[in-house]
Amino acid sequence: MQKVTLIRGDGIGPEIADAMQRCVDATGASIEWDVVEAGVDVMETEGTPLPDKTLDAIKANEVSIKAPITTPVGSGFRSVNVHFRQLFDLYACLRPCKSYKGVRSKFDDIDLVVVRENTEDLYAGVEYEKGSDDVGGLIDWINAHSDRKITDDSGVSIKPISVAGTERIVKFAFDYAKANGRKKVTSVHKANIMKYTDGLWLEVSREVAKSYPDIEFEDRIVDNMCMQLVQKPELYDVIVLPNLYGDIVSDLCAGLIGGLGMAGGANIGEGKAIFEATHGSAPKYKGLNKVNPVALILSSVMMLNHMGFRDEATKLDNAVAAVIAEGKDVTYDMKQDRNDPSAVGTQEMADAIIAKM
Ligand code: NAD
Numbered sequence: 503m504q505k506v507t508l509i510r511g512d513g514i515g516p517e518i519a520d521a522m523q524r525c526v527d528a529t530g531a532s533i534e535w536d537v538v539e540a541g542v543d544v545m546e547t548e549g550t551p552l553p554d555k556t557l558d559a560i561k562a563n564e565v566s567i568k569a570p571i572t573t574p575v576g577s578g579f580r581s582v583n584v585h586f587r588q589l590f591d592l593y594a595c596l597r598p599c600k601s602y603k604g605v606r607s608k609f610d611d612i613d614l615v616v617v618r619e620n621t622e623d624l625y626a627g628v629e630y631e632k633g634s635d636d637v638g639g640l641i642d643w644i645n646a647h648s649d650r651k652i653t654d655d656s657g658v659s660i661k662p663i664s665v666a667g668t669e670r671i672v673k674f675a676f677d678y679a680k681a682n683g684r685k686k687v688t689s690v691h692k693a694n695i696m697k698y699t700d701g702l703w704l705e706v707s708r709e710v711a712k713s714y715p716d717i718e719f720e721d722r723i724v725d726n727m728c729m730q731l732v733q734k735p736e737l738y739d740v741i742v743l744p745n746l747y748g749d750i751v752s753d754l755c756a757g758l759i760g761g762l763g764m765a766g767g768a769n770i771g772e773g774k775a776i777f778e779a780t781h782g783s784a785p786k787y788k789g790l791n792k793v794n795p796v797a798l799i800l801s802s803v804m805m806l807n808h809m810g811f812r813d814e815a816t817k818l819d820n821a822v823a824a825v826i827a828e829g830k831d832v833t834y835d836m837k838q839d840r841n842d843p844s845a846v847g848t849q850e851m852a853d854a855i856i857a858k859m
Pocket of ligand 1: 763
């Protein structure tokens with residue numbers, strides 16, 4: 503038995519967590535669930551969105567799976583998702599994007615894996631507010647050391663990209679490719695403009711690629727990459743990107759396969775992985791047994807693969823594909839007409855998936 507932390511989240515989280523858990527159990531994978539809570543619901547009883555018990559469970563188990571958690575705007579409630587990434591140094595965000603027959607989408611042959619760096623770049627959180635003392639000093643320093651001038655009505659965000667940070671994410675992309683029978687890794691950048699950050703990223707990418715002679719390597723400039731992904735996505739396989747481009751391109755790729763409802767994901771660090779649906783907690787649907795459980799179920803397919811339960815993962819993936827292809831026992835958002843009265847609920851869709859295994 504391998505232990506997995508299950509964080510049930512809030513909003514629609516607990517419903518899709520139940521559906522996912524039942525599907526995973528039905529694969530026969532020998533998993534023992536360590537069920538914990540996080541988010542706004544538990545905050546009401548425990549006074550914190552992230553009780554110690556929950557953190558202890560994530561620390562204790564190598565693998566966790568997390569349903570969505572609400573981040574209330576302007577309440578001082580820190581994003582639990584960002585907190586997890588920083589606390590456990592989950593430096594790789596992995597998002598496979600694959601077409602499933604029966605999903606409304608302009609494309610039907612997508613099979614891409616997006617690997618996004620999670621800790622550096624403009625997302626590192628090093629920012630200086632317009633008019634603050636800090637930004638004043640920084641702008642003075644830059645203006646004294648550069649031909650390019652920054653005006654004093656500017657805010658400034660810093661873009662750090664390091665050798666070590668790039669090395670580990672590009673290695674991750676190649677190792678993933680190797681372990682999953684993938685043929686090619688494409689490193690994405692804007693090295694022609696940002697020579698000292700994206701240029702460094704490209705240089706390190708090329709260096710890492712030399713250690714993987716069996717896997718093809720190429721690079722693309724990010725704007726060209728976006729165009730190519732919508733024109734000829736079949737040319738690409740595993741794509742590795744710095745944080746900001748990764749954020750944008752992973753949603754672009756989710757769009758290619760029918761949207762966030764179909765996108766599972768994971769944040770992975772050394773010896774620690776948290777799998778999650780990429781959509782949010784959709785609070786307006788809370789408790790209605792209405793929403794689509796597929797994104798979290800596909801995250802659990804990734805989790806099973808990660809844990810070495812390859813057959814169980816394939817069984818679940820095929821069952822999801824069969825139910826979607828049939829188009830009968832699916833939630834409202836997967837019907838041609840969203841008001842179709844034959845749409846089933848979250849748990850009924852999970853039942854149909856289980857029946858296919
Ligand atoms: P959202 O993903 O919750 O909702 C966006 C739209 O998609 C809504 O119309 C929603 O009803 C619909 N939707 C989402 N999931 C669905 C599903 N499984 N089936 C059918 N329809 C679905 O995004 P939002 O409204 O911007 O965010 C709501 C809350 O979720 C916010 O507090 C946000 O911070 C949080 N959030 C959490 C995560 C996470 O936990 N990883 C990710 C994104 C947003």
